[in-house]
Amino acid sequence: MRVNFTVNGRPQEADDVWEGESLLYVLRERLGLPGSKNACEQGECGSCTVRLDGVPVCSCLVAAGQAEGREVVTVEGLADYARQRSEGGCADGACGSAGSGVGLDAARRWEARPSDGQTGEQGELAPIQQAFIDAGAVQCGFCTPGLLVAADELLERNAQPTDADIREALSGNLCRCTGYEKILDAVRLAAARQGEAV
Amino acid sequence: MDFLRPASWEEALAAKAEHPTAVPIAGGTDVMVEINFDHRRPEYLLDLNRVGELSQWETGEETVRLGASVPYTAIMEQLRGELPGLALASHTVASPQIRNRGGVGGNLGTASPAGDAHPALLAAGAEVEVESVRGSRLIPIDDFYTGVKRNALAPDELIRAVHIKKADGPQQYSKVGTRNAMVIAVCAFGVALHPETRTVRTGIGSAAPTPIRAEAAEEFLNAALDEGGFWDSGKIITPSIAKQFAELASAACNPIDDVRGTAKYRRHAVGIMARRTLGWTWEQYRGAGRPLEGAA
Ligand SMILES: Cc1cc2nc3c(=O)[nH]c(=O)nc-3n(C[C@H](O)[C@H](O)[C@H](O)COP(=O)(O)OP(=O)(O)OC[C@H]3O[C@@H](n4cnc5c(N)ncnc54)[C@H](O)[C@@H]3O)c2cc1C
Ligand code: FES
Ligand code: FES
Numbered sequence: 001m002r003v004n005f006t007v008n009g010r011p012q013e014a015d016d017v018w019e020g021e022s023l024l025y026v027l028r029e030r031l032g033l034p035g036s037k038n039a040c041e042q043g044e045c046g047s048c049t050v051r052l053d054g055v056p057v058c059s060c061l062v063a064a065g066q067a068e069g070r071e072v073v074t075v076e077g078l079a080d081y082a083r084q085r086s087e088g089g090c091a092d093g094a095c096g097s098a099g100s101g102v103g104l105d106a107a108r109r110w111e112a113r114p115s116d117g118q119t120g121e122q123g124e125l126a127p128i129q130q131a132f133i134d135a136g137a138v139q140c141g142f143c144t145p146g147l148l149v150a151a152d153e154l155l156e157r158n159a160q161p162t163d164a165d166i167r168e169a170l171s172g173n174l175c176r177c178t179g180y181e182k183i184l185d186a187v188r189l190a191a192a193r194q195g196e197a198v
Numbered sequence: 199m200d201f202l203r204p205a206s207w208e209e210a211l212a213a214k215a216e217h218p219t220a221v222p223i224a225g226g227t228d229v230m231v232e233i234n235f236d237h238r239r240p241e242y243l244l245d246l247n248r249v250g251e252l253s254q255w256e257t258g259e260e261t262v263r264l265g266a267s268v269p270y271t272a273i274m275e276q277l278r279g280e281l282p283g284l285a286l287a288s289h290t291v292a293s294p295q296i297r298n299r300g301g302v303g304g305n306l307g308t309a310s311p312a313g314d315a316h317p318a319l320l321a322a323g324a325e326v327e328v329e330s331v332r333g334s335r336l337i338p339i340d341d342f343y344t345g346v347k348r349n350a351l352a353p354d355e356l357i358r359a360v361h362i363k364k365a366d367g368p369q370q371y372s373k374v375g376t377r378n379a380m381v382i383a384v385c386a387f388g389v390a391l392h393p394e395t396r397t398v399r400t401g402i403g404s405a406a407p408t409p410i411r412a413e414a415a416e417e418f419l420n421a422a423l424d425e426g427g428f429w430d431s432g433k434i435i436t437p438s439i440a441k442q443f444a445e446l447a448s449a450a451c452n453p454i455d456d457v458r459g460t461a462k463y464r465r466h467a468v469g470i471m472a473r474r475t476l477g478w479t480w481e482q483y484r485g486a487g488r489p490l491e492g493a494a
């Protein structure tokens with residue numbers, strides 16, 4: 001079957017989708033967006049977390065056909081999504097302003113470019129991504145995309161989360177490397193920077 | 199496989215009548231796991247996400263009519279006052295991502311003895327509204343669970359909503375697991391005080407082939423509270439009454455040994471949870487001058 005939906009603010013079409021296929025599979029294998037990770041395929045690890053109409057979900061448990069006509073944001077579109085949010089624009093692309101969103105080619109080429117401490121050059125990172133790098137919250141990086149999407153949503157909803165709020169919001173994301181402390185640091189850091197910016 | 203996408207409830211009922219083997223998919227948090235692992239290859243998937251009214255609820259005089267697909271997140275955030283037991287139980291389900299998708303309709307569809315909604319529904323008192331092209335009926339929650347992962351739905355029926363009694367007193371939910379998130383219950387216990395009828399109702403999860411009530415424990419407690427004038431005086435429930443209640447709750451269990459725990463442990467833990475949750479709710483009842491915090 002064919003599935004039409006919006007990914008990172010741009011309309012996309014996936015063809016030859018098997019009816020039992022997950023949204024995660026479509027994103028990775030049909031649209032070439034491997035940012036969302038596939039680890040458990042049973043909702044346990046959160047590494048496949050994306051926003052579906054704004055709501056964080058495990059994309060491995062959404063049937064592709066259920067995404068028809070809906071808005072998906074993946075980690076590849078997170079920087080753009082966060083930028084539009086901070087500009088007070090329409091982050092999910094629903095307002096359809098021309099030129100917004102991230103096209104598939106750009107998304108496939110996307111790589112983390114942190115701002116350069118020496119030149120001060122701004123990279124194309126969401127604040128939460130920069131905070132993960134600065135706090136040393138990334139080791140192997142496999143859990144990182146899911147955590148970024150979940151943490152970004154927390155900070156959108158709750159500008160000053162308590163430690164309990166952070167733990168709760170990230171309780172569906174497993175990390176095998178960091179022991180979580182640096183991840184908590186990163187979210188606190190992003191929240192503090194967000195507070196300064198306002 | 200075919201993917202059926204009804205745009206309305208009527209279309210969904212028609213599709214289910216035409217294809218009784220079609221597997222409904224709401225949040226997909228049970229169905230997709232089975233498909234991803236090749237445990238299930240249904241001929242038809244029947245997507246309910248486009249049927250908007252399934253994600254809504256109505257608060258009436260006596261009950262909340264909770265649409266089958268209302269996600270746990272909405273229950274715990276927006277129905278705490280009306281459905282405190284179910285809100286607490288919802289909060290123990292899995293993780294935010296799962297709670298954003300999964301709901302009570304799917305929990306009832308799966309009818310796992312470990313499903314967290316069940317003890318809360320049994321304790322509060324509820325009826326499941328099911329419908330087919332043949333018509334609609336209300337199934338009392340006590341008759342809904344018919345066996346291990348079996349329920350009273352006919353092949354052409356879908357769950358439309360659950361009618362849950364609004365809390366008229368304190369309710370609690372307790373669950374044993376290895377951590378605070380992402381845990382299927384080793385066993386669970388729900389209790390609801392109903393001061394208006396001067397009764398206490400219970401629900402036990404993961405300690406029998408189906409979710410059950412601890413009926414003998416309820417009967418004993420109802421009689422003891424009545425005889426001792428506890429509802430009027432609001433005095434502390436005596437330890438011997440609490441102990442007997444806990445023992446009868448344990449005795450109601452018919453558990454198995456499995457990877458999550460032994461039958462003996464489950465029986466023991468249910469007794470402990472019964473005593474504790476009774477204590478908590480009774481304290482709330484005594485303290486709050488009857489109906490508890492936020493009872494709307
Ligand atoms: C990682 C993980 C952790 C979990 N942890 C818990 C937990 O802690 N506690 C718990 O209780 N559960 C848990 N679950 C199980 C699951 O999330 C719940 O059972 C949830 O309530 C299912 O809801 P759903 O909408 O996702 O159901 P779906 O997967 O869409 O459907 C489940 C079943 O119900 C049927 N169904 C759905 N809607 C209807 C309807 N309207 N009419 C008729 N049949 C219907 C489907 O055909 C299917 O058989 C967990 C699942 C995962 C993946
Ligand atoms: S891959 Fe989806 S939760 Fe693990
Ligand atoms: S950094 Fe390796 S799993 Fe989290």
